[in-house]
Amino acid sequence: MLDNIVLSSAVMDVDFGIKGYSKLDFFGSDVYLTSSHICLLIVAVIVLVFAIAANITIRRADPGKAPGGFLNVIEFIVSAVDNMVEGGMGIAHAASYTNYIGTLFIVLVLCNLSGLLGLRPATADYGSTFALAMITFFMIHYAGFKYQKVSRVTNLFKPLILSPINIIGEIATPISMSLRLFGNILSGTVMMGLIYGLIPWFLTIAWPGVLHIYFDIFSGCIQAYVFVMLTMTFISQNFETE
Amino acid sequence: MSNITNEGLVLACSAVGAGLAMIAGIGPGVGQGYAAGQGAAAVGRNPGAKGNIMSTMLLGQAVAETTGLYGFAVAIILLYANPLIKKL
Numbered sequence: 001m002l003d004n005i006v007l008s009s010a011v012m013d014v015d016f017g018i019k020g021y022s023k024l025d026f027f028g029s030d031v032y033l034t035s036s037h038i039c040l041l042i043v044a045v046i047v048l049v050f051a052i053a054a055n056i057t058i059r060r061a062d063p064g065k066a067p068g069g070f071l072n073v074i075e076f077i078v079s080a081v082d083n084m085v086e087g088g089m090g091i092a093h094a095a096s097y098t099n100y101i102g103t104l105f106i107v108l109v110l111c112n113l114s115g116l117l118g119l120r121p122a123t124a125d126y127g128s129t130f131a132l133a134m135i136t137f138f139m140i141h142y143a144g145f146k147y148q149k150v151s152r153v154t155n156l157f158k159p160l161i162l163s164p165i166n167i168i169g170e171i172a173t174p175i176s177m178s179l180r181l182f183g184n185i186l187s188g189t190v191m192m193g194l195i196y197g198l199i200p201w202f203l204t205i206a207w208p209g210v211l212h213i214y215f216d217i218f219s220g221c222i223q224a225y226v227f228v229m230l231t232m233t234f235i236s237q238n239f240e241t242e
Numbered sequence: 243m244s245n246i247t248n249e250g251l252v253l254a255c256s257a258v259g260a261g262l263a264m265i266a267g268i269g270p271g272v273g274q275g276y277a278a279g280q281g282a283a284a285v286g287r288n289p290g291a292k293g294n295i296m297s298t299m300l301l302g303q304a305v306a307e308t309t310g311l312y313g314f315a316v317a318i319i320l321l322y323a324n325p326l327i328k329k330l
Contacts, residue, residue: 176308183311226304
């Protein structure tokens with residue numbers, strides 16, 4: 001009865017779910033190539049092309065001359081990541097973690113910004129954020145057993161009455177980290193999907209750009225930074241041996 | 243009221259529940275605002291440490307946001323992956 005209202009027909013276009021594109025047979029179970037895979041593959045290609053270009057530029061760089069445009073960008077990125085890791089983990093341990101933290105930060109920033117290209121961000125898929133958080137979880141416990149040996153386990157039972165809370169706290173770390181990233185990016189995706197579905201097409205040219213600045217650029221960069229900072233904080237908590 | 247199907251009732255109550263779940267947004271809003279206020283006061287007292295204060299404040303705000311995001315996850319699950327409709 002309300003068919004001729006523009007709003008109600010526009011609402012039908014709202015679409016922000018994960019889309020499966022081609023069905024693959026993986027040992028008898030159906031596996032879909034989803035929009036998250038495509039986004040991650042595009043991000044991987046971008047990072048790979050950038051890394052190869054950076055490698056060629058660094059090899060050809062003349063140490064006698066001042067660095068040019070692209071080399072300056074590379075140096076800025078490398079020194080920014082170095083400073084961030086040194087600030088978060090201390091100079092003694094920074095060198096062994098800079099690779100992973102820098103890679104994680106670049107991939108997360110590009111994934112979160114991929115909403116600008118019309119892709120569905122891969123970090124709005126709980127599978128990918130939970131995988132990243134599980135990597136952090138295993139790194140935390142590897143560092144814990146490496147630096148604290150057996151006292152890592154006994155510390156969990158230190159006040160014996162609090163031991164269930166300590167154990168739940170350890171398990172909750174990857175869940176809360178992954179849900180934080182997932183929830184933030186998903187909320188941006190949902191908001192943008194609703195707005196693109198609600199407004200008429202001629203308004204989509206200009207008006208959602210303002211919201212993209214907040215939901216994709218600001219929120220995405222903050223959340224990538226927060227995920228990386230929390231990874232560094234949790235890992236470096238294990239460095240002090242009691 | 244007799245022409246409401248069971249499925250319709252579950253869907254309507256799920257929509258109400260999703261809205262109620264988003265009340266969880268009040269807490270992070272208050273907390274983030276308080277953290278931002280304290281951060282502004284800290285920058286006012288010690289403008290030289292602005293970078294450290296900003297990063298600490300953003301980290302704390304992001305951690306405080308987690309409870310709100312749990313509410314958001316509940317709302318999204320109720321709307322798009324409703325577990326209750328399968329129990330009919």
